[in-house]
Amino acid sequence: MDALILSRLQFAANISFHILFPTITIALGWVLLFFKLRYNATGDAAWMRAYFFWVKVFALSFALGVVSGVTMSFQFGTNWPGFMEAVGNIAGPLLAYEVLTAFFLEAVFLGIMLFGFRRVSNRVHTLATFLVAFGTTLSAFWILALNSWMQTPAGFEMRDGVAFPVDWWAIVFNPSFPYRLVHMLLASGLTVSFLIAGLSALRFLAGDRSESMWKALRTGVFTGAALIPVQIFVGDMHGLNTLEHQPQKVAAMEANWETRGNVPLVLFAWPDEEARENRFEIAVPNGASLILRHSLDGVVPGLNDYVGEHPPVAPVFWGFRIMVGVGLAMLALSWTTSWFLWRRAEIPRLLAYAYAPMAFSGWVATLAGWYTTEIGRQPWLVTGVLRTEDAVGPVAASNVAFTLAVYVLLYVVLMIVYLGVLTHLALKAAKEGDQSPLPGVEDRALAQPMAGE
Amino acid sequence: MTLDWPTLLPLIFAGLMGVAILVYVVLDGFDLGIGILFAASDAHEKDTMIAAIGPFWDANETWLVLAVGLLLVAFPVAHGVILTALYIPVFVLLVGLILRGVAFDFRAKVPVHRKKRWDALFCIGSLAASLSQGYMLGVYVLGLETGLPAIGFGLLVALCLAASYAAMGAAWLIYKTEGDLQRKAVRFLRSALVFTAVGMVAVSLATPFASPRIFEKWFTWPEIALLAPLPIVTGAAFLGLWLLTFRMPAPGDRHAITPFLTLAAIFALGFAGLAYSFYPFVVPDRLTIWEAAAATESLAIILAGTAVVLPVMIGASFYVYRVFSGKAGDLSYD
Numbered sequence: 067m068d069a070l071i072l073s074r075l076q077f078a079a080n081i082s083f084h085i086l087f088p089t090i091t092i093a094l095g096w097v098l099l100f101f102k103l104r105y106n107a108t109g110d111a112a113w114m115r116a117y118f119f120w121v122k123v124f125a126l127s128f129a130l131g132v133v134s135g136v137t138m139s140f141q142f143g144t145n146w147p148g149f150m151e152a153v154g155n156i157a158g159p160l161l162a163y164e165v166l167t168a169f170f171l172e173a174v175f176l177g178i179m180l181f182g183f184r185r186v187s188n189r190v191h192t193l194a195t196f197l198v199a200f201g202t203t204l205s206a207f208w209i210l211a212l213n214s215w216m217q218t219p220a221g222f223e224m225r226d227g228v229a230f231p232v233d234w235w236a237i238v239f240n241p242s243f244p245y246r247l248v249h250m251l252l253a254s255g256l257t258v259s260f261l262i263a264g265l266s267a268l269r270f271l272a273g274d275r276s277e278s279m280w281k282a283l284r285t286g287v288f289t290g291a292a293l294i295p296v297q298i299f300v301g302d303m304h305g306l307n308t309l310e311h312q313p314q315k316v317a318a319m320e321a322n323w324e325t326r327g328n329v330p331l332v333l334f335a336w337p338d339e340e341a342r343e344n345r346f347e348i349a350v351p352n353g354a355s356l357i358l359r360h361s362l363d364g365v366v367p368g369l370n371d372y373v374g375e376h377p378p379v380a381p382v383f384w385g386f387r388i389m390v391g392v393g394l395a396m397l398a399l400s401w402t403t404s405w406f407l408w409r410r411a412e413i414p415r416l417l418a419y420a421y422a423p424m425a426f427s428g429w430v431a432t433l434a435g436w437y438t439t440e441i442g443r444q445p446w447l448v449t450g451v452l453r454t455e456d457a458v459g460p461v462a463a464s465n466v467a468f469t470l471a472v473y474v475l476l477y478v479v480l481m482i483v484y485l486g487v488l489t490h491l492a493l494k495a496a497k498e499g500d501q502s503p504l505p506g507v508e509d510r511a512l513a514q515p516m517a518g519e
Numbered sequence: 520m521t522l523d524w525p526t527l528l529p530l531i532f533a534g535l536m537g538v539a540i541l542v543y544v545v546l547d548g549f550d551l552g553i554g555i556l557f558a559a560s561d562a563h564e565k566d567t568m569i570a571a572i573g574p575f576w577d578a579n580e581t582w583l584v585l586a587v588g589l590l591l592v593a594f595p596v597a598h599g600v601i602l603t604a605l606y607i608p609v610f611v612l613l614v615g616l617i618l619r620g621v622a623f624d625f626r627a628k629v630p631v632h633r634k635k636r637w638d639a640l641f642c643i644g645s646l647a648a649s650l651s652q653g654y655m656l657g658v659y660v661l662g663l664e665t666g667l668p669a670i671g672f673g674l675l676v677a678l679c680l681a682a683s684y685a686a687m688g689a690a691w692l693i694y695k696t697e698g699d700l701q702r703k704a705v706r707f708l709r710s711a712l713v714f715t716a717v718g719m720v721a722v723s724l725a726t727p728f729a730s731p732r733i734f735e736k737w738f739t740w741p742e743i744a745l746l747a748p749l750p751i752v753t754g755a756a757f758l759g760l761w762l763l764t765f766r767m768p769a770p771g772d773r774h775a776i777t778p779f780l781t782l783a784a785i786f787a788l789g790f791a792g793l794a795y796s797f798y799p800f801v802v803p804d805r806l807t808i809w810e811a812a813a814a815t816e817s818l819a820i821i822l823a824g825t826a827v828v829l830p831v832m833i834g835a836s837f838y839v840y841r842v843f844s845g846k847a848g849d850l851s852y853d
Contacts, residue, residue: 126624132577133620137613139587144606147599150591155817158592162821165581165588170832173581177574177839185842230814459603469610476614480621487628 070458072466073145076473078440080137082433083477087131089432092206092251093258094124095199097285098179102192104281112500115278116285119495120262123488125180130484132173137473145466146447148457153229153448156222156237157212164208171201203251210250214243216448217439218311229451241311245304246439252297253435256396257428259293262286263403264425265492267418274496287407287421291400298393302357308439309358312449313367314375315442318382320354325368329354333387337379342369377444385438392431399424426485524819529812531822532593533801539589541790543582545687545783550576552688554619554645555681556707557638564700565638569623571695571847576623578836580616590801593818597801597811604663605655608673612651618644646681653680653718660722660793661729662803672725679718683786686711690778693767695847701768708778709764715782716757719789723750726796730804733796746795753788756781 098117105113139161142150150157178186178194186194221236222229231237263286269279309316321337321344322329331353335344355364369376403417413421447454550572557565591598602609618640626637657676661669689711692704727734737746760781763774799807812818 122628126628128577129620129624132580133617136580136584136616139584139591140602140609140613142591143587143598143602144609147596147603150595150598154592154595155814158595158813159817159821159824162588162592163824165585166824166828166832170578170581170585170828170835173578174832174835174839176577178842181574182842228814231816231820234820459599461603461606465606469606472610472614476617480617483621483625483629487625490630491628 069461069463069466070455072463072470073458073461074454076145076466076470077141079470079474079477080134080141082436083481084131084134084138085432085436086429087127087134088202088205089254089257089428090127090261091124091131092202092254094120094127094261095195095202097258097262097289098124099192099195099199100285101281102195106188106192110277112277112281115276115500116282119278119491120282121180122491123261123265125176126484126487128172128176130480145459145461146457147459149447149452152227152452152457153216156215156229156231159231159234160208160212160215160238164205164212168201168205168208171204172198175201206250206254207247210247211238211240211243214246215240217246217443218242219448219451224451229448242304242307245300245307248300249297249304249435252293252300253428253432255293256290256297257432259286259290259400260396260421260428261425263290263400264421264423264427265488267413267421268425268489268492269496270413270418271415271422272493272496274499276499278500279496283413284407287400287403290396291404294393294397294400298397301393306358308442309367312442314369314372315377315382315439316358317367317369317372318377318379318442319386319438320358320366321379321383322354322366322368324370325365327355327363327365328352329358329364329366329368331357332383335383337383339379375445377442382438382442385434385441388434389431389438392427392434395424396427396431525815526809528815528818528822529593529808532589532812532818533798533808535825536586536589536593537790537794539582539586541787543579543586544790545786546575546579546582548684548687548786549691549779550579550688551619551645551649552684552686553691554641554688555649555685556688556692556704557642557645559707560700560703562635562638564703567696567700567847568692569626571692574839574843576620578839580620583616592821593813594801594806594808594811595813597806600802600806601659601663604665605658608651608654608658612648612655615644615646615648615651619648620644649681649684650677653677656680656722657725659803660726662805664729672721675721676718679714679721682711682714683718683782686715687779687782690782694776694779697768697772697846705764705767709761712757712761712764715785719753719785722789723792726793730796732804736796749788749792753785756785756788760785 098120101113101117101120104110105117175194175197178191179198182194183191215237218241219229220240221231221233223232224230262282266279266283266286269276270283305316305319317323320329321332321335323342323344328351330349330351332344332347332349335347335349338345352362354366355362358364358366369379399417399420403413403421406413406417443449445453445455447457553568553572556568560568587598590601622637622641622644626634626641629637654673654677657673658664658669660676661672686708689704689707693701693708696704727737736742760778763777763781767774767778769775797803799809801808801811
């Protein structure tokens with residue numbers, strides 16, 4: 067393998083690992099603020115217990131997000147110097163604003179949020195929680211502005227092969243940005259909803275019937291149930307936006323080889339790029355035309371219009387289907403469970419068994435969606451401006467292969483430990499129920515790293 | 520030199536980047552150093568040492584992202600040249616930072632019998648990150664050379680920078696702890712100071728002798744007279760700190776923060792010397808800051824944001840350090 071494909075794999079490995087943790091922290095910050103505000107309003111200690119349990123998950127996820135994010139900021143230079151040389155004038159300020167406004171806001175106030183509950187007033191602590199949540203969301207704003215600009219660039223001009231900014235408003239609010247931002251923020255909300263409900267279901271199955279478990283479970287299930295229909299609607303709008311600006315990506319998502327009307331919705335197929343056709347196809351007649359053009363004979367762009375200029379079909383096709391499939395499973399599970407929680411104030415064991423493994427379903431859908439859109443942008447790094455192959459650096463393939471192998475090994479180990487620690491924390495909390503001492507309420511330190519932990 | 524924006528902006532950003540690197544080295548220096556000192560401390564001391572850096576390390580590390588970010592956004596061409604040349608050391612740095620970052624959190628949350636493992640990884644990660652930074656400094660000073668002498672020199676600087684981070688860590692412990700651990704930290708500081716001094720002398724001698732241009736800048740009249748205070752003050756600071764360690768901890772815990780501030784000043788002086796040597800180059804003898812700079816309109820919009828955000832964030836950082844001032848107890852989420 068050459069340095070290009072290895073560098074691409076390395077970037078994919080790094081950013082895939084990285085995005086998992088911001089996906090949690092963006093929405094979990096707001097959930098923590100919600101727990102805190104409920105505690106402030108009701109004085110019910112169960113809200114604070116829920117807060118202290120989930121703030122540990124937040125701290126852990128934040129740390130993994132920080133360290134893998136540092137890696138990202140170096141990757142541009144070590145593997146993709148051509149990217150900043152060509153579009154640095156635009157990518158630079160967007161990244162700079164991300165670091166300046168968002169990252170600092172998070173990192174500086176995180177200390178107070180995590181360790182300052184009894185060192186500052188309750189009001190300042192709530193404010194710090196808000197600033198951290200606000201900071202993570204602002205982070206997402208700038209990063210998605212840059213990513214969307216790479217998908218649908220606007221507001222710039224080319225001089226001697228280098229992009230120069232012309233209109234910053236057009237650069238930030240480029241055509242796909244609003245859709246992508248909302249889609250990602252909702253994805254974060256869903257990921258966290260299912261994580262909270264899933265781990266709470268695990269505690270339920272371990273025999274935990276504490277008030278803090280119920281509060282977290284209800285928060286997770288109801289939030290998930292409320293967000294998933296919105297996400298399906300926003301996702302559809304995002305798809306129509308992609309159809310307008312990146313039709314070749316939609317053609318690959320639908321595995322539609324020819325531009326025509328009455329295009330079926332392919333449910334299952336093995337796209338064969340050699341033969342330029344689908345094998346083992348199962349399809350709903352006229353489905354794609356109906357969804358994308360809202361009429362049975364609507365013309366859907368096909369891959370034949372973009373020979374040599376379209377992304378690899380199979381990963382985009384499958385990424386999209388996995389994302390949609392997980393979304394539908396989320397819809398079914400969260401609505402069924404909501405009904406039971408609402409009408410019976412109870413969760414059947416069977417549903418708890420279904421929810422526990424869905425704790426990380428948000429990750430699967432988020433990654434599948436990102437693969438769809440990022441692989442769907444190929445062969446371009448910046449659509450119409452810079453090809454991926456032109457941005458790779460002069461590092462030897464053997465060096466990249468070595469670093470890639472170590473990163474992958476490291477990430478696999480860290481992922482196993484992360485999942486293990488989360489399970490450990492959930493089971494420990496289940497065993498203690500609401501018996502553990504509550505910091506701040508009882509005047510005794512919750513000695514965190516001490517021997518009993 | 521005309522004073523218009525295309526001339527001034529790259530200069531301003533070079534200055535900002537320098538400040539960010541210096542602040543990073545001082546701040547993350549002490550928490551990396553504490554990681555290195557993990558090698559010589561027992562389980563209870565480790566908990567106290569972690570508590571001494573707990574609320575700060577996230578923000579400290581963010582300065583590295585800011586420094587590299589400024590290099591990336593303000594000098595995109597230099598970012599590519601420097602980081603591709605330092606591919607493997609950068610990789611070691613990143614793996615080190617990942618290991619210590621996650622170990623910091625995992626050690627307190629895994630079942631207790633696995634805690635030792637993460638303590639070891641915290642130490643190894645901190646050490647690897649410090650060594651790789653030193654190595655990169657050494658190679659950069661020699662103009663990104665790749666020969667065997669450059670590697671040897673890189674390794675020497677690596678050891679010395681790790682030792683000076685250990686000194687920073689020890690100085691921070693003197694400030695944040697008391698009793699046995701504080702006395703131990705004083706001994707750590709004294710030993711680490713020796714290596715710090717060796718490293719600074721090595722870099723100071725290597726820089727002019729590796730580049731005739733830098734030699735010119737230092738050893739000609741009247742520059743040599745104007746610059747003389749720099750090494751003299753640095754030497755005096757070293758000597759003062761060395762003598763101080765024999766009188767610490769002082770009754771009533773006086774001067775507890777003096778070692779840390781003195782070391783920070785020594786770092787700043789050394790850094791000023793380096794900056795003077797390399798100006799106006801961002802890649803030694805290859806790319807000046809103006810050749811490597813991004814477009815003026817891009818720099819202008821970043822500067823606008825920086826001018827508003829940075830002072831606020833520095834203020835907020837001071838607030839956080841004040842909230843968590845005093846001796847470190849047990850770290851807890853409350």
